Amino acid sequence: MRPFWPISLFALACLPALATDAETDFSARARALHERLVTLDTHLDTPANLQKPGWNIMQSHNVADDGTQVDYPRMIAGGLDGGMWAIFTGQGPLTPEGRAHARNAALQIALRIHTMVAAHPDQFEIARTAADAPRIAAAGKRIVYLSIENSYPIGEDLTLVQTFFDLGVRVMSPVHTAHNDMADSASDASPAPWHGLSPRGRQLVVECNRLGIVLDASHASDQVFDQMLALSKTPIILSHSSCKAIYAHPRNLDDDRIRKLAASGGVMQLNSLSAYLVDTPANPDRNKAMAEFFGKYGGSRSLTPAQTEVLNRERREFMAKYPVKRANFDDFMKHVRHALEVVGPEHVGFGADWDGGGGVTGMNDVSCYYKITEALVQAGYSEKDLSNIWSGNVLRLLHAAEDFATKQKKP
Amino acid sequence: MRPFWPISLFALACLPALATDAETDFSARARALHERLVTLDTHLDTPANLQKPGWNIMQSHNVADDGTQVDYPRMIAGGLDGGMWAIFTGQGPLTPEGRAHARNAALQIALRIHTMVAAHPDQFEIARTAADAPRIAAAGKRIVYLSIENSYPIGEDLTLVQTFFDLGVRVMSPVHTAHNDMADSASDASPAPWHGLSPRGRQLVVECNRLGIVLDASHASDQVFDQMLALSKTPIILSHSSCKAIYAHPRNLDDDRIRKLAASGGVMQLNSLSAYLVDTPANPDRNKAMAEFFGKYGGSRSLTPAQTEVLNRERREFMAKYPVKRANFDDFMKHVRHALEVVGPEHVGFGADWDGGGGVTGMNDVSCYYKITEALVQAGYSEKDLSNIWSGNVLRLLHAAEDFATKQKKP
Numbered sequence: 001m002r003p004f005w006p007i008s009l010f011a012l013a014c015l016p017a018l019a020t021d022a023e024t025d026f027s028a029r030a031r032a033l034h035e036r037l038v039t040l041d042t043h044l045d046t047p048a049n050l051q052k053p054g055w056n057i058m059q060s061h062n063v064a065d066d067g068t069q070v071d072y073p074r075m076i077a078g079g080l081d082g083g084m085w086a087i088f089t090g091q092g093p094l095t096p097e098g099r100a101h102a103r104n105a106a107l108q109i110a111l112r113i114h115t116m117v118a119a120h121p122d123q124f125e126i127a128r129t130a131a132d133a134p135r136i137a138a139a140g141k142r143i144v145y146l147s148i149e150n151s152y153p154i155g156e157d158l159t160l161v162q163t164f165f166d167l168g169v170r171v172m173s174p175v176h177t178a179h180n181d182m183a184d185s186a187s188d189a190s191p192a193p194w195h196g197l198s199p200r201g202r203q204l205v206v207e208c209n210r211l212g213i214v215l216d217a218s219h220a221s222d223q224v225f226d227q228m229l230a231l232s233k234t235p236i237i238l239s240h241s242s243c244k245a246i247y248a249h250p251r252n253l254d255d256d257r258i259r260k261l262a263a264s265g266g267v268m269q270l271n272s273l274s275a276y277l278v279d280t281p282a283n284p285d286r287n288k289a290m291a292e293f294f295g296k297y298g299g300s301r302s303l304t305p306a307q308t309e310v311l312n313r314e315r316r317e318f319m320a321k322y323p324v325k326r327a328n329f330d331d332f333m334k335h336v337r338h339a340l341e342v343v344g345p346e347h348v349g350f351g352a353d354w355d356g357g358g359g360v361t362g363m364n365d366v367s368c369y370y371k372i373t374e375a376l377v378q379a380g381y382s383e384k385d386l387s388n389i390w391s392g393n394v395l396r397l398l399h400a401a402e403d404f405a406t407k408q409k410k411p
Numbered sequence: 412m413r414p415f416w417p418i419s420l421f422a423l424a425c426l427p428a429l430a431t432d433a434e435t436d437f438s439a440r441a442r443a444l445h446e447r448l449v450t451l452d453t454h455l456d457t458p459a460n461l462q463k464p465g466w467n468i469m470q471s472h473n474v475a476d477d478g479t480q481v482d483y484p485r486m487i488a489g490g491l492d493g494g495m496w497a498i499f500t501g502q503g504p505l506t507p508e509g510r511a512h513a514r515n516a517a518l519q520i521a522l523r524i525h526t527m528v529a530a531h532p533d534q535f536e537i538a539r540t541a542a543d544a545p546r547i548a549a550a551g552k553r554i555v556y557l558s559i560e561n562s563y564p565i566g567e568d569l570t571l572v573q574t575f576f577d578l579g580v581r582v583m584s585p586v587h588t589a590h591n592d593m594a595d596s597a598s599d600a601s602p603a604p605w606h607g608l609s610p611r612g613r614q615l616v617v618e619c620n621r622l623g624i625v626l627d628a629s630h631a632s633d634q635v636f637d638q639m640l641a642l643s644k645t646p647i648i649l650s651h652s653s654c655k656a657i658y659a660h661p662r663n664l665d666d667d668r669i670r671k672l673a674a675s676g677g678v679m680q681l682n683s684l685s686a687y688l689v690d691t692p693a694n695p696d697r698n699k700a701m702a703e704f705f706g707k708y709g710g711s712r713s714l715t716p717a718q719t720e721v722l723n724r725e726r727r728e729f730m731a732k733y734p735v736k737r738a739n740f741d742d743f744m745k746h747v748r749h750a751l752e753v754v755g756p757e758h759v760g761f762g763a764d765w766d767g768g769g770g771v772t773g774m775n776d777v778s779c780y781y782k783i784t785e786a787l788v789q790a791g792y793s794e795k796d797l798s799n800i801w802s803g804n805v806l807r808l809l810h811a812a813e814d815f816a817t818k819q820k821k822p
Contacts, residue, residue: 100570104577107518111578114522115529157568159511166515167522 023265027374033383034079034149034373035407038137041083041366042269042349043062043149043218043240045356046070048088049404054305057116066312069354069365072123075142078369081126081391082136082143084171084239085113086251087164087182088356089152091178091185099155099181110146110167117144130398131390147171147216147239151182151204158200170398171239172208173216174201174224185220186251196223202231209233212405214397217241218251218271218351225257234400235265240351240358242276242335243342249276255342262343265400267393269351270336272358277327277335286322293318304361329362333375345385349393418765436551438785444794445784449548450801452494452777453582453652453680454560454629456767457481459499461523468527469534477723480765486553489780492802493538493547493554495582495650496751498575499767499804500563500800502589502596510566516684517564521557521578530557537579544802558627558650559583562593562615569611572618581809582650583619584627585612585635595632599661599670606739613642620644623816624777625808628652629662629682629762635789636668644813646676650763651769653687655744656752660687666753676811680762680811681747683769686739697733700738704729740773744786751787756796760804 049055049068060073075082087109092098117124125136127145127292136143146168154160161172174197182201182246184192194201205228216238217225228236236263244252253261258268297303297311323337339348352358354366363371373386381389451507460466460479471484486493503509528535536547538556548552557579565571572583584591585608593612595603605612616639619626626647628636639647650670655663664672667678685691708714708722752757763769765777774782784797792800 096570100573103570104574107574108577111522111525115525118526118529119532147537159507162511163515163518166519245675 002294011094026378027126030374030377031079033377033381033386034370036383036389037079037081037373038134038143038395039081039369040133040143040145040349040391040394041080041351041354041369042237042394043147043271043351043356044070044354045088045149046354047085047109047113047116049355050116051150053303053308055308058120063365064316067315069359070180072120072142074365074367075365078365079373080142080366080369082133082145084145084147084351086149086356087113087153087169088149088176091150091152091176094181095337096155098153099157101162102153103155103157104211106164107147107167110164110169112289113144113146114167114172126170127403128170129260130395133395144168145170147173149173149219149239150176151178151201152176152180154204155181156200158203158207161204161211161213165213167262169213170401171214171216171237172204172272173218173239174204174220174228176219178202184222186219186221186224190225192221194224196221196227197231201229205231209401209404210408212401214401216355218269222254225261229260229264229266234404235267235397236261237266237394237397238268240269240271240273240350240353240356242271242273243338245342246335246338247277247279251276256337258347262347265396267347267397268339268343269349269394270326270332270339272332272352272360272363273356274325274327274331274360275357277331277360278325280325282320286324289322300306329360329371331370331373332360332363336372336376337379340381340389343380345381346390346393349389349391419439428732441785441788442781444797445781447794448490448492448784448798448801449554449806450490450492450767450780451544451556451760451805452556452762453489453648453805454682454762454767455481455494455496455765456499456560457765458496458520458524458527459530460766461527463664464714464719466719468737469531474725474742474770478726480770483531483553485778487715487775488778489776490784491553491777491780493535493544495556495558495762497558498524498564498580499559499560499587501774502561502563502591505592505698505783510563510568513564514566514568514571517559517575518578521575521580524555524557528607529545530532539579539581540813541806544806551709553556556580556581558584559625560584560630560650561587561591562612563587563591565615566592567611569614569618572615572622576622580624580641581812582625582627582648583615584629585615585631585639586733587630590618595738597630597632597635603632603634605635607632607638608642612809616642616644620815621819622814624810625812629680633665633668634646634663636672640675640677641673644816646678646808647672648763648805648808649762650678651682651684651764651767653682653684654749654751657746657749658688662687669750669753669758673721673758676807678758678760678808679750679754680760680805681750683738683743683763683771683774684767685736685738685742685762685771686768688742689736691736694733697735700729700733713786740771740782740786743774744783747783750792751800756792756800757804760800760802 058072061068086104089102089106117126124144125141127143133143144243148169151174175185177187179185179188179193183197184194215232216239218238218241242252265404416658469483472479498517500513500517528537535555536552538554559580562585586596590596595605623677626643627650628639629649629652653663655665765774
């Protein structure tokens with residue numbers, strides 16, 4: 001089903017130590033199983049890299065060099081068939097100008113995803129229905145669903161939900177790290193303006209249901225989660241979130257809510273971003289320097305290749321000067337195992353936040369993704385379980401959203 | 412500068428009769444001159460064909476078979492380097508739903524143009540500045556500027572002008588064949604609501620100037636033309652229009668206005684749509700049957716290849732049953748020569764309405780485009796004149812629009 005790719009180089013970056021023969025044999029069997037599955041990650045921030053000058057999705061990159069974690073060769077190496085490619089917009093001012101700017105930026109990202117696919121029609125394909133994923137995987141191509149992280153681009157104009165649906169968006173979250181027009185954020189320390197969803201946020205839920213878009217509660221406050229769960233006519237997703245029982249970050253979900261999510265048919269996709277997995281000590285100096293770095297290089301300005309070289313060098317220097325505590329693969333798997341123990345393999349999956357801050361020691365980029373399958377096979381999960389975890393659950397949600405939208409249309 | 416393409420088959424479709432040796436020699440010299448020029452058509456309705464199932468811009472088509480007039484092989488055959496690829500939206504209801512639908516449809520067309528270019532990066536390139544055209548032509552690729560015909564998609568939200576500018580739009584007309592939010596149409600028999608531009612239409616002019624978009628008065632009423640000429644800070648274009656002095660259609664421009672256009676530095680691009688060139692008798696039966704045909708096949712529904720076959724057959728049957736008086740190449744050249752006589756070669760060019768109703772007997776599709784150069788060389792126009800006519804004039808307008816926008820930005 002999938003093109004063969006030499007994985008030795010990538011495997012060297014993933015393996016913690018020299019393996020014994022028995023381990024190698026086990027690894028090969030787990031890998032073969034992994035390759036039989038349709039695998040989806042529900043939160044790829046990779047579209048942000050598509051505008052990098054000289055950066056090419058078809059070439060293999062090194063996360064240590066340029067910070068990127070997903071490209072075509074590494075997707076093949078890690079056995080990732082595709083996922084939800086995020087149209088992410090950072091929260092800006094809640095003004096007409098700010099909203100229009102966010103809308104335009106989001107449309108540009110959608111365009112970039114589509115032109116990437118158009119430029120490589122034998123390697124990628126846009127997916128618009130749940131049925132598209134297995135078909136595209138069977139054709140040996142990578143699956144490109146579009147998703148929206150933060151509905152800031154929708155602003156005050158809910159007709160834009162249809163616009164983005166037409167562009168292929170099938171998963172949408174109302175809010176990012178700051179409260180906005182739609183909803184309260186889980187990680188905004190300022191007083192919550194809505195105590196959940198705003199009136200417009202409630203309309204957003206109705207509109208997403210009407211069109212067949214799966215609602216995504218990652219980054220939303222607990223109250224938003226509760227209200228989305230109650231309001232949505234089809235099961236919701238947490239496209240990239242972790243477990244509060246393992247590490248009490250406000251962005252993570254507590255066990256009670258994980259159970260409620262599962263009871264309603266929803267899915268939680270585990271994140272691999274260190275600050276959500278383990279306690280990372282506050283570092284005001286680093287935060288200040290980081291803000292300066294983003295001030296210098298953030299936004300959508302295009303850089304020359306020479307400027308990009310400088311950026312990459314300064315990024316490496318920054319990482320060396322301000323080392324940050326990183327979670328490791330076992331820390332990540334603690335969250336995964338916990339979610340599986342609480343609600344079982346029909347309500348768990350992965351949205352590792354690649355190219356958005358994800359990645360742990362031992363699984364630094366998408367080329368190591370198959371390691372999760374190894375770990376779960378070792379923990380006793382069956383091929384059927386893994387099939388659900390890697391895509392079946394998410395496709396079930398897409399199917400439910402499609403079915404509801406189709407039924408709505410009928411007289 | 413341009414890839415060689417065997418033109419014999421296309422030439423057979425263009426030549427009226429067997430040529431003598433002297434004529435062939437002359438034709439070859441005119442053709443060689445034509446190939447040295449950068450040639451632009453300022454109104455290609457071809458994007459409408461990009462959604463046709465099975466239709467491929469890289470394959471050669473026959474206008475008699477499927478009604479299409481532009482594809483890559485025929486652009487090469489006719490020596491057309493590129494032009495303004497129109498985002499056309501037919502006028503619909505002036506309601507919030509209608510405007511949102513038009514906006515979404517226009518964004519889809521923009522996406523289609525971009526994915527066409529992304530899929531064929533060695534054959535096409537998006538142009539965003541006047542300087543891009545000669546550079547892209549020198550690289551042997553076709554030039555793809557984007558334009559908007561009918562600002563219905565802008566609706567009540569002028570921030571969308573920036574959206575479309577970001578997507579590459581560099582020429583924009585306020586109105587099509589029916590009055591709308593922005594302006595009165597030249598061909599709407601109902602009372603003109605604005606007596607020219609609406610207040611929002613005036614803001615549209617200001618916004619286009621601010622961004623560096625050339626304003627296009629084709630399809631606009633004479634009053635709109637007069638007001639756009641007075642209001643715009645940079646010269647305007649008529650992207651596809653003909654001469655009222657030759658045929659008195661309300662959509663054509665009178666000599667006085669052609670002179671005023673030229674005096675302000677503007678350009679008139681001659682159209683080849685028969686109903687604007689010669690008197691075509693009214694045919695209510697045909698109009699009724701045409702409306703039924705469009706009702707059956709219009710809109711953006713996608714057809715299966717089998718349905719497309721049926722459509723093409725029914726279209727051919729329709730054309731046979733309801734023959735329409737067609738202008739010929741000489742009729743078209745009468746308008747061209749007239750405009751050249753009135754204002755000279757620095758204010759005239761071509762927007763032949765390919766794939767939008769254009770084409771005359773003897774110049775049925777874009778593969779015959781070089782015939783105009785032949786005719787104008789024979790009429791005594793120099794290579795410099797032809798260079799202006801085929802692109803220099805339009806690029807001057809784009810330069811002027813860019814310069815104004817750049818100066819506006821400076822403190």
